[in-house]
Amino acid sequence: MKFADLHLHTQFSDGTFTPEELAERAYKLGFGTIALTDHDTVEGCARTAIACAAAGMDFIPGSELTAEHEDTEVHILGYFLDTENPTLLARLAKFQAVRQNRIHEMVAALNKLGIPLKAESVFALANCKSPGRPHVARTLVKEKLIGNLDEAFEKYLKKGRPAWVPKTKMSALEAVELIHQSGGLAVIAHPGLNRTDDIIPDLVDAGMDGIECFHTKHSTVMSERYLEIAEKYELLVTGGSDCHGFSKKAPLIGTVKLPHEHIEKLYAAKKAADAKRAARK
Numbered sequence: 001m002k003f004a005d006l007h008l009h010t011q012f013s014d015g016t017f018t019p020e021e022l023a024e025r026a027y028k029l030g031f032g033t034i035a036l037t038d039h040d041t042v043e044g045c046a047r048t049a050i051a052c053a054a055a056g057m058d059f060i061p062g063s064e065l066t067a068e069h070e071d072t073e074v075h076i077l078g079y080f081l082d083t084e085n086p087t088l089l090a091r092l093a094k095f096q097a098v099r100q101n102r103i104h105e106m107v108a109a110l111n112k113l114g115i116p117l118k119a120e121s122v123f124a125l126a127n128c129k130s131p132g133r134p135h136v137a138r139t140l141v142k143e144k145l146i147g148n149l150d151e152a153f154e155k156y157l158k159k160g161r162p163a164w165v166p167k168t169k170m171s172a173l174e175a176v177e178l179i180h181q182s183g184g185l186a187v188i189a190h191p192g193l194n195r196t197d198d199i200i201p202d203l204v205d206a207g208m209d210g211i212e213c214f215h216t217k218h219s220t221v222m223s224e225r226y227l228e229i230a231e232k233y234e235l236l237v238t239g240g241s242d243c244h245g246f247s248k249k250a251p252l253i254g255t256v257k258l259p260h261e262h263i264e265k266l267y268a269a270k271k272a273a274d275a276k277r278a279a280r281k
């Protein structure tokens with residue numbers, strides 16, 4: 001029976017794999033389906049789709065949108081996105097610009113602390129439109145300005161640390177709406193990691209389609225709890241490793257294997273949503 005990993009990052013955001021490397025690893029691990037969910041971008045989807053097709057795997061184009069609801073940060077996964085949808089691309093471009101400005105602000109904060117990091121070095125290493133804190137951390141390590149990535153987050157980049165800069169986020173309600181108007185299904189990412197339990201009812205009211213029950217950072221108890229929540233609110237069940245390649249020690253791909261029954265339900269939900277949209281036209 002084939003299984004899926006529906007939460008993966010590439011070099012198009014803060015992962016270290018190219019789309020081709022990611023697809024090759026997924027294939028070798030026996031995956032039948034993968035989804036690409038780079039932060040606030042769909043740029044890597046075209047290449048990943050080609051690589052997956054060549055390997056005989058199913059591919060779901062997606063993205064992980066950074067959003068907020070009532071001061072809680074929540075990551076929202078969009079699946080089956082139309083990666084050429086102009087409204088989607090325009091909104092993503094805005095939040096990519098926010099991310100780029102934030103790099104300048106983080107570098108300025110580090111400079112104030114006496115750390116001679118240049119924004120250009122971070123952009124050169126990131127080489128993508130959707131840069132983030134991991135790129136700052138990796139550049140600090142590369143330039144021997146800090147010992148390792150963990151230290152970079154602990155000392156400077158974690159929330160509350162001196163080079164932490166808040167990020168302007170879209171509202172969770174807009175994220176759901178944006179995903180739907182791009183033909184996608186919206187899924188709450190790693191609820192156990194962001195501690196978003198209190199806002200789940202609001203997100204369900206906003207039209208959330210699913211919840212990521214299986215995630216590398218979810219314990220078995222957590223996964224079971226979110227499976228119960230999924231049943232209660234009639235949400236789709238998804239799961240993925242949140243692999244960032246070598247950005248975080250060993251690659252996580254292969255640690256989460258979403259069973260086939262959930263993949264089938266996801267495809268069925270996409271079909272039903274498309275039929276509903278077509279009927280409305």
Ligand code: AMP
Pocket residue numbers: 014039066131132133134149150153154158167244248
């Ligand atoms: P950003 O989107 O710029 O706020 O960065 C968030 C990303 O940083 C997450 O998606 C993770 O990939 C990574 N990250 C967050 N906290 C840590 C940490 N303590 N150590 C390593 N990576 C982290």
Ligand code: FE
Pocket residue numbers: 009014039244
């Ligand atoms: Fe990330």
Ligand code: FE
Pocket residue numbers: 064075189190
């Ligand atoms: Fe996330």
Ligand code: ZN
Pocket residue numbers: 007009037064242
């Ligand atoms: Zn992620």
